[in-house]
Amino acid sequence: MNRALRLTAGLAAAALALSACGGDGDDSTEPAAGGEDAGTPEPADLRLWLNGPDTPQSMRDWLVAEFEEQNPGSTLTIEEQQWEGLVDRLTTSLGSESETPDVVEVGNTQAPTFTTVGAFTDITDLVPELGGDDLLQGFVEAGSADGKTYAVPLYAGSSYIFYRKDLLAASGLDVPTNMQEFVDAAVKLKQDNASVPNFSGFWLPGQDWRDGAAFLWDAGGDFAVEEDGEWTGALSTPESQEGLQLVQRLFTEASGAPKDGNEADGHVPFCAGEVGMMLRPGWLRGSLEDPEIGCPDMMANVGVFALPGSDGEPAPVLLGGSNIAISATSQNQELAANLLELIMSDEFQSQYAENGLTPAKVSLASGLGTDEFAAATQEAVTNAKLTPAASNWATVEGSRILEDLFVAIANGGDVQQLAEEADAAIADQLG
Amino acid sequence: MRTRTRQRTFGVVAVVIALIWMFPVYWMLNSSFLPYNRIRAAEPTFLPLNGTVSAYGRVFDSNFFDTLRVSATVTGITVVAALLFAFLAALALSRFRFKGRRSFILAVLIIQMIPAEGLFISQFKLLEGWQLLNSVIGLSLLYIAAVVPFTIWMLRGFVNGVPRDLEEAALVDGCSRLQAFFRITLPLLAPGLVASGVYAFLQAWNEFTLSLVIMTRPENMTLPLWLRSFTESNRISDWAGIMAGSVLVAVPVMIFFLLVQHRMTSGLVSGAVKG
């Protein structure tokens, strides 16, 4: 991912945290104009904005064909959007009756930004038909405000551990089954490979709070908590402190990644043989297997497992993904609702699973398959968490408080003091 | 003799500086021929030996020429209109004294200082009201307004620099006013026109935010938007594709410059004599 994109993409980084699949990034599919026969509702040309390559072309084709068949006379145009600049584009276009797309995908952390301001149509009544309790609840929450639902989940994904089987074996280590074993393995790997420059037993670049979050949450801590409707920073609580101390230990004793680097391009050090284990989204597999990007020769020695928590269950990793909503200014509300129903249908959603993404409906997760990667994906999701549901959490990410905190921790700063400062800054943004 | 040696020494210095300045550009070109696992590796690859042109194939596939047409139209309108409007204004400002002249010049100066970061929201509303969203004219209007202040300033200096006696001499020689303008004045302004033309060209050619919010339909995509699409084409950015695309984006700029550069060398002389 391009570094210039980090802010907007950062807000949606979670959305990129998805499993491997071979979608290509072609632009919209131009459907042939449909017939003239009128149905109910009035036929129209609908525009759907999907972001990035997560929805592969075959799914788009299916959607267009099915929609135009079910709604004779109407057409569907899918226009692919980039994560970068998406918020700017939505901010302007969603308010314009002539230019608004009818249905839009937004990152799950972006969703609250738009739900509270009236940009999306209230679809509370539609939710039962769209999946109801079967939907990923954290995402429904992210798409709801004041008891009404404006956006529903589209798909999700979370990170799991990629590791080098040969290096673990050389150090006499088994796949760790709880957090303690994991940390010990990471430290030992680094010690045993000290001769390799920049070697990481566990690769954790300084800015990577999104992956560091798992250790914070596993220890029982959190970034921010809500008390009596007020959000406050929670990084200096004893539980959070324990988690952050562990993060600091990983930074200093296990990681050889740049102390102020970001987490993009983890495949570069991995393919250079400088990494024992790393917590990465499932699509990293596709990068590693690509002869132009990664190192297919190494794949025989690559294994995956879900990061284990202290209790031996999967640790709570950051869950990313997308929501989908209807633009409030769309002139085709009824058709848009039809489209949304089609997108949330089992037929369409199960195709996400086939492509390695976690579908919006819990009941369809089994469609992910049974291999090692699918198993890790499914396991990691079971305990995954979202960032705090504060309505202006996006400003916390935008001001990069957490990146600064983690870089300072990576550089050996005083964790207690740093956390207190970060708490004050978070309270400032959320207050 | 001394002059020639000195000129040669300076020539070497100029070429060395040019090479240093071009290094990042070279790195872009180099990267466009390499697979990603060779672009970023422990040992840098300085020459794209055993490279591949597959990145160029990838970017050519994806409606490059449609996008090029949109960008070329917007940029062309911007450059021509900005130069023309600014030239007329520069004439007024440097050849006439009139009420409001001082305020106008100051206003042009102040406009340069306005931070434009948040302005796109209001400019979107403006174009929406005029139904100029997703329109080449609408986007060009915003670009012209963005480059015209500087262009006015620049050309004013050059119009000042055209000795009026020269024009008058030409008139006495029997040239019409128009002839005098084309033979004497215009060549003298050429370096200023080229310098501000290149500036206007690049501002319009590489602009991102406004075109992002104004040109939302795929068929209206401009080159900077097109280029960004490779950053997410397959989750990991297609860096070779981005670099290859950037090379393609830079080529028209170079063609434009090579077409106009000879106008920049010696205003008065070459033009006036040849004319």
Next chain:
Amino acid sequence: MPPSPTSSASSRAEERAGRDQGPGRPTPPTTWTGRGPAGDVAPRRPRRPRRSPLPYALLVPALAVLVAALGYPLYRQAVMSFQEYGLAQQFGQPPEWVGLDNYVTLVTDSYLWTVIARSIVFCVANAAITMVAGTALAVLMTLVGRGPRLTLQIGLLLAWAMPHLASLTVWQWLFDSQYGVINWLLVNLGLDQFAGHSWLIDQLSFFTVATVIVVWMSVPFVAFSVYAGLTQVPGELYEAAEIDGSTAWQRFRQITVPLVKPVLLIVALLQIIWDLKVFTQIFVLQDAGGITAETNLIGTYIYRLGLGEGEFGLAAAASWFVLLLTVALSLYYVRVLVREEEL
């Protein structure tokens, strides 16, 4: 590639010949800008009577475009700066009038003043380096033959024309701590302490890298503009001065600078304005490394204040605030400009 000495010399000779044969060029410095090299003001006598409508007619197109494209947006920005105006208002809720609240929020933010001080230092340093380097390269272009000049011009133009996405990415790669060419080079030169060295984590080092990038990107514009101005400086003046025995520096100070002053002034002013508002380069570097709170400049800080999340009222106030700051900073400078230009 440097051309052969003969071709370079002959093209130079052609130019010189052409220049010398120019049609009755009058003693240039006085007529060129209407004042002597020393800068004494000799106002040009207006040709037209004061009341002629012609100048106004000539201004109409430029004025119309500026008013059309900026009039309403600036008015709206001014109004918004006194309102609580966020995304909700963007989507139709009536904005609430909050008077000076947005401005008060800004000026009472102590961190903002740190950022402003930092921005001013960065701006002055970058503008100065850019102007000196750009002017030097422009002068260099006048001193060399056609081949080297074109090489230099193309080199600069390539840097200028390179899409920002590509150039900022390449610069990040070059300065990358583990896979960067610069560290690789330094290590291979025997400086082992640069293995894995982070160029961004230290504040001063961060801004040095930012300066390299900003200067690299801005110098071409300055060099081209100043060179265009220099083409109007008549060569005879130099030759005369050379015969008088003045040094190159003296000639530069006494002949070149006064003659290209109008261009220098406006280009320098633009550099100050742009370097004060610098955004993209800092934003991208902060993402690559370093500590955001230590490296924010006005541009990135205002963005992080909430423009990215739709705090348009606050952002509008910040825009006007920065405008005032810029005017205040450049007031002295603008006055010189105005006086020099006999407005």
